[in-house]
Amino acid sequence: MIKSFIMLLLTFSIGSVWASQVTVKDVLGRDVTFEAPAQRVIVGFYPEDYMAIGTEAAYDKVVGMSKYIWQARSSNWEMYVKHRPSLEDIPGIGRVDTQTFSVEKVISLNPDVIMLADWQFKGLGTDIERLENAGIKIVVVDYNAQTLERHIKSTQLIGVITGQEERATKIATEYKNTVNSISKRLAEANLPAPKVYTEFGASGIQELGFTFGKNMWGAISTMAGGDNISAPFVEWWGKLNPEQVIASNPDVIVITGYETGKGADSMIMGQGVDAEDARQRLEGFKKRVGWSSLSAVKNNRLYAAYHGACRTILDAAMIEFYAKAMYPDLFEDLNPEEAYLDFYKKYLPLTPDGTFALAL
DSSP states (O other): OHHHHHHHHHHHHHHHHHOEEEEEEOTTOOEEEEEESOSSEEEOSOHHHHHHHHOGGGGGSEEEEOOHHHHTSHHHHHHHHHHOTHHHHSOBOOOTTTTOOOHHHHHHTOOSEEEEEHHHHHHHTTHHHHHHHTTOEEEEEOSTTOOHHHHHHHHHHHHHHHTOHHHHHHHHHHHHHHHHHHHHHHHHHOOOOOEEEEEEGGGOSSSOOOEESSSHHHHHHHHTTOEETTTTTOSSEEOOOHHHHHHHOOSEEEEEEOSOOSSTTSOOOEETOOHHHHHHHHHHGGGSTTGGGSHHHHTTOEEEEEGGGSSSGGGHHHHHHHHHHHOTTTTTTOOHHHHHHHHHHHHSSOOOOEEOEEEO
């Protein structure tokens, strides 16, 4: 009995030392106080980032999540579930964007902390007060903005939630070094900025897909030294008039895709996607009405990227990708796809196999 008491006391002491109350400022400047590392966490968005920064062990403490953003990358999700079947058993909490987010479900899971994306926090409106009144601490992170400041801050916050501050600092520093290295080369070269157009190609050739203004791929293309033709017409994401694309006459076009699309001519990229299949689909976009007159098409400067590789700490490789696409001589030494997969090898338990960056 004495031995059991000593073991209980020791366990309590270790737990007390390990878990301590911290106060952080999230990306919205809100002061949030909670016990860290958190013991019961709900991951609202950025699930792969949470694992990369917090390690796979961080998912031992995840009691709920909004699964759809991971499941949209079907092959990636299946790869992780095969490796860690318990991911399938984590309760879902619904989606903010489709108004299926369940406050009642979240409260029933009794989390210490729920990590939400900036857009989720804003989209929940008065439901935020209901969560806070239930004693749930809300930490807001944001990789969608695609700013260096928010990428680093979000990474540090995940580090605190998971007790992996040192690892988070290492990952954030590597990201910052990549961004600064590209910015330095661009500043020294002082070359004219090429016009660039990015489109999510899931709808195929006949229908113009979503493009991006000042966040996601729009921000990435700007960070990499491009003149984003969508920025004057689209604030966050939306569709351009087909005539506007032709009038803007981009020098470089990037079509993004997931592993699946709406039809046989959809742009597909990602895990399990054959490079030749992706290349043939990208070639098909040259056949769009009016596109034969575009500089990007005339000069064969069409590229494809994996849509799942943006709005994440992994997207340093995609900044390299855009930089090389727009300034091939200046960034000839970069291998963006290799950089993307190297992140997996360093920080995640599995490495996908497929096509993640492509040039015609």
